[in-house]
Amino acid sequence: MLEFTTIAAEHGALLRGYYETCNYGLCEYSAGTKLMWGERLHPAFAEAAGCLIIRNELEGEFLFDYPVPGPEGDEDAALSAIEDWCMEKGVPPVISVVPAVKAPRLLQRYPYVGVRNVRTWQDYLYKAEDLQNFTGRRYSGQRNHIKKFFAACPGAEFKPLTAEDMPLVNRFWEDYGQEFAKADDPRAATELELAKRTVGQLDKPWFFCGGMMSGKKLLSLALAERCGDTLIIHIEKALYSYVGVYPAMVQAFARHFAGDAVWLNREDDAADRGLRTSKLQYGPNHLAPKYHFAPQNELLCHVKTLPVLTTERLTLSELTEEDIPAYNALVLDGERNQWWGYDDVAGLGGPVEERSFYEVAKRDYCNCAAVNFAIRLEGKLIGEAVLYHFDYRGDAELGCRIAGEYGGHGYGTEAFTAAAEWGLYGVHLTRVVAKCFKENEASRKMLASCMRPAGEDETYYYFEKKV
Known part of the structure; x- marks a missing residue:
């Protein structure tokens, strides 16, 4: 685990x-x-x-x-x-x-x-060489802004920043705060504080940081991290009053730190209109998707109501409140359940009450975690078959137990086979699996009669049944 x-x-x-x-x-x-x-x-x-x-x-x-x-x-x-x-x-x-x-x-x-x-x-991915060179008509705007920046700040240059430069960085944050246009936006204000905190870790060797300097004043800064063939730009900040400082920093940062990186990732835009406009203006090669996978089990997809299964002698159906006394007796038969493999009482997480086990079975079914079939002989509950451990990949585990007074008549095999067939063809599982303790020879014979062996370990024999 x-x-x-x-x-x-x-x-x-x-x-x-x-x-x-x-x-x-x-x-x-x-x-x-x-x-x-x-x-x-x-x-x-x-x-x-x-x-x-x-x-x-x-x-x-x-x-x-x-x-x-x-x-x-x-x-x-x-x-x-x-x-x-x-x-x-x-x-x-x-x-x-x-x-x-x-x-x-x-x-x-x-x-x-x-x-x-x-x-x-989605993240904005740029070819490193595109941001290093800004060549072609699509980057004419960036080149013009860079010219304006250097015309206004002729001595400006890019400076790599280390932990020794934190006084310079702290003064930049003070200047940036004077120009920060989103102070009333809680999300932007939070992001700024997190950026400050992260830049405070310049002593970490995996962070690359640098910015444009004019004289002794830091006008911008960016912080990045190299992951595989991608330089991920975590932070980009600049004083808005210096026209062209952003593209100047983007280009200088890429030239200084990209090395042999293929891509520069300038992260997502978080649905901010200004960020989206800016990131698109730099000509991303593509927007990298981030897929969200939410698997569902077959029980949720295919089973709306619990069916009634019939065999030659038995009926398998939903547990009812009338079954509570017989069901409690089945669950609490410690001698009979020593090879069941599950501590029903411990699974409650609380004291045993009359409706405890019944309510657990109902809850598990509502949560698509398990199906508890009552095994009935002439209408009377004599055992249960439980389909559980849905693994979201087409497998589920099946367990079966019969009350002691009804053992030895093949009822377990009959009920188990019916529940397994329903799992494969009613729930559309790919595979039904089961296991038994090695000491439980009766269960081993029962499982071997209706499933195929699937290995063993020190404790269990394993079996499976496929479509």
């Missing part, structure tokens, strides 16, 4: 171990974004299968970044770890800010999934 740690400043080096060579090209896959926007995204990390796994929490919903593999990373195993964690917590495995190159893998992985790609959050 994944164990997450809230991201803090001291985790920057660990994050960079993965992001430094990451070619996803999106700003979210960077240490700067995680640290700068931590109070909004509440990011936490775990490491599994040689991959970095990031869990964000936004407005009460867990959103996972696509796993970032290290040299020996296994992305599929990392995705499975995310799914297992979500299954344990009872939440869907929502994978967000998925780069275009990874979207086909998730489309193949999840049979039923809602996909979004909101324009507002």
